[in-house]
Amino acid sequence: MSTPTILPLRCPGCGGRLHGLPEDVVFWCEDCHGLQELVGADFVPRQGAVAAPRLEAAGRLCHLPVWALRVAASWSCPDPVKAALLKGIAPPEWVYVTAFALHNAFYFGDPGLVFTQRRMRLERADPAPLLGCTRGLELAREFVEPHLLGILDRREDVTGLELDLSIGDAILWGIPYYDDGLTLTDGIVGLKIPAAALDELWTLRTWNEGRR
């Protein structure tokens, strides 16, 4: 694509209006609650769900996107000592990748990495708007191997380790966050991030206020 163009924000599935924040690559349909990712100049449907909160915190409830990618992973190492140590670590079924624009994510604690390390299993809740996805599926896949190796690296040096990995289903989860104005607290593990670290939070708040 070399010339400027405008794509209509219409759901290819149901014709409803698509909503998103200015830098989003995944858009939410207000009618069918489906998700459409912009790939090139086309919209591609993506599977989505909203996670039920496990804890409550002060502030307004909103949802921020995190990819969950089902993985089948196994590892081996020629060093028998390392192999024995790594054998005790079971590979996670899901790898989570943060999908919203969080400045300096690894400084505060990347939500996707934290969920992966804690091997979260999310439960579905009622549909809710899901905006703020600035990281598409293809980019999210790039994080799977580093996330997995990062888990192993915390236990044992991964030099010489051979990782066999395949990525299956992908779901874009809407993680509940409580916004108290200064801090956002996730409703799953209670991870806190400063509000100023979210580049699109101002626009998200304005959009949510408009819907209320």
Next chain:
Amino acid sequence: MPLIHLGCPSCGGTLSLEEGTRLVDCRYCRSGGLALVPGSVPRYAAALAVSEEAARDVARAALRRPSVPRPLRAAARFEGVTLCYAPFYEATGVRLGRFFLTDRVKPPAPLGEGARADAALQRWLAQPATETSMTRIVQQDVSTVGPACLLAELGVERIDLAGLRRGGGRVQLAPFDPVALRSRAVVFTPTVSAEQFLDRAALRLPARGDETRIVGQRLKLLYYPIWQLRYRYLGRAYEIAVDGVTGAMLHGTAPRSLHAAAAVTAGGVGVLAFGLGRLVRDLGHGTGWLGRLGVADLPGFGSGLALLTIAAGVVLALLGWRWLVGDPEIDLAAGSPLPGNGDPLMHQSTS
């Protein structure tokens, strides 16, 4: 900035977009559209955290120093206060991958004295080091921030935006609304292109064992608020720039008070003249007030004291003169530490 004109895909009406705008609503058919413009850089404005009154207080406080003329110190009046927005580029990404480290290690060297210790040390020196390899998994945020135009009069080189953004606490980003911003502030246009900035920011020193790559690269323009205050003194204009987020003094000048300098110079000349006069009198007559004190009999005493007075007068006069002919203006921001580190025009951060 020039507008981009595109046709609405629903009704064909002309939509005029500011550069960086991505979501549009057609004013004719009210349908929503996603503008895909190659090379478009999204724009944000840093939320203003310092009010005009607070900026005035900062400027007044800066003018309350002894070297500033008294009328200014007592009651500085600002004839113009302008809110400005200076553009900064921010390039971000995530470094992912592996870093292979190779090291040669030996156990600690044996300590001690005597023949046995010497022998142990010799054995240790002859022992070859063991090479160990280690892999580090890298998942690291990287960002580079730099001004998109040089505005020395606003002191943009003193703004460590990368440092402010790193902690996630000081700079809240708001959508860039050009109409709203231009109605109440002066918004500066970038004079550095995105390509020029990215060329300068592409600092990647090759290292052996580095198998990392940067993914998810994004570039954005951040418009940073700065208060500019102007005042006059004796017909001459001066400016002060105050950070609109932190309230720090970024740039400012003030006239230097010459009264003290003139007083010191005159005093020095007076002391010098007094000493010279006494020297001439004592050498010429051998008496005078030193004689009445009874110390004139001491050999060389009168002349010695006069010489000391002359020396003191010379020093004072020279100091005062240097002060008088020095820079007539004071840099109000000098001495304030530059927050953050590194090149003030290009701040990089990793976490």
